[in-house]
Amino acid sequence: MDFLSNIVQQVITIIYHFISSFGVANYGVAIVVMTILVKLLLYPLSKKQIESTKAMMELQPKMKAIQEKYKDDKQRLNMELANLYKSEGVNPLAGCLPLVVQMPIMIGIFYGIRDFQYEGSTSFLWMESIAAPDPTYILPVLSALTTFIQSKQTMPDTGNPQNKIMLYFMPLFIGYISLTFPAGLVLYWVVMNIMQIGQQALMNKEAAK
Template sequence: MDFLSNIVQQVITVLYNMTATVGLPNYGLAIIIMTIIVKILLYPLTKKQIESTKAMMAMQPKMKAIQEKYKNDKQRLNMELANLYKQENVNPLAGCLPLLVQMPIMIGIFYGIRDFHYVGPANFLWIQSISNPDPMYILPVLSALTTFVQSKQTMPDTSSAQNKMMLYFMPLFIGYISFSFPAGLVLYWVVMNLMQIGQQALMNKATVK
């Protein structure tokens, strides 16, 4: 993982130097640019993962009905679930591969930004140094809000009570841990969520058409 985090840190340094050449040297801006580039490059995988996850969540009521009906017949249960996947044209493993590819990259970005050693000023807007937590707690609040919106976009109305509970728990958890994270890392999370929200909106619009 050190290999990926080192690459992330090198990319941030290069992008920072690029912002410096145009007279706007800023590590926060470099992190934003890097996040946008990463989300654009990973969009095909993200799209596949979201579509698969959304399809599986929409199938939950039917799956539960089958599980309840054939709970005492495991062989028939597996057969009926396989038929359901076939009827709905859903591959239950389709969302795993994109996630497996993205996870090491996301983890590398996490450690790369968290452990980044800033050379020179690391101020960004109201934050004196993005190597420290946001003193005004604006970014942690935004991290919670954007996480909620992003999760809400992909959750079908037929979701279970457990999924709906997670819809509120995860944003609160993300916001809570963001209070102690470096502001640069939380900035990355907020921008990533905003990109995800925008990409999801485009996907929803394309589906409606």
């Protein structure tokens, strides 16, 4: 993982020096630019993962009914579930590969930004230093809010209590841990969420055509 985090730090440094040549010597801007580039590059994988996850969640009521009906016949249960996937055109493993590919990259970005050694000014917008937690709590609040919106977009209302718990728990958890993370890392998370929200809106628009 050190290899990936080192690459992330090098990319941030390269972007920082590039935008500095245009008079924008700011690490916050460099992190925003890097996040946008990463999300654009990973868009095909993100799209595949979101589509698969959403399709599986929409099948949950039907899957639950089958599991209840054939709970005493495991062989018939597996057969009926396979038939359900086939009839609905859903591959339960389709979302795994994109996630497997993206996870090391996301983890590398996490450690790369968290442990980044800044040179020069680290101020950004209202913050004196993105190397320290945001003292105004604005970024942690934004991290929780954007996580909620992004989750709401991809989580269909199936009436499942567990889904509702996760819908509200995860944003609160993300907001809570963001209180202690360097602001640069939380900035990355917020921008990533905003990009994801935009990409999801685009996907929904295309699906509605």
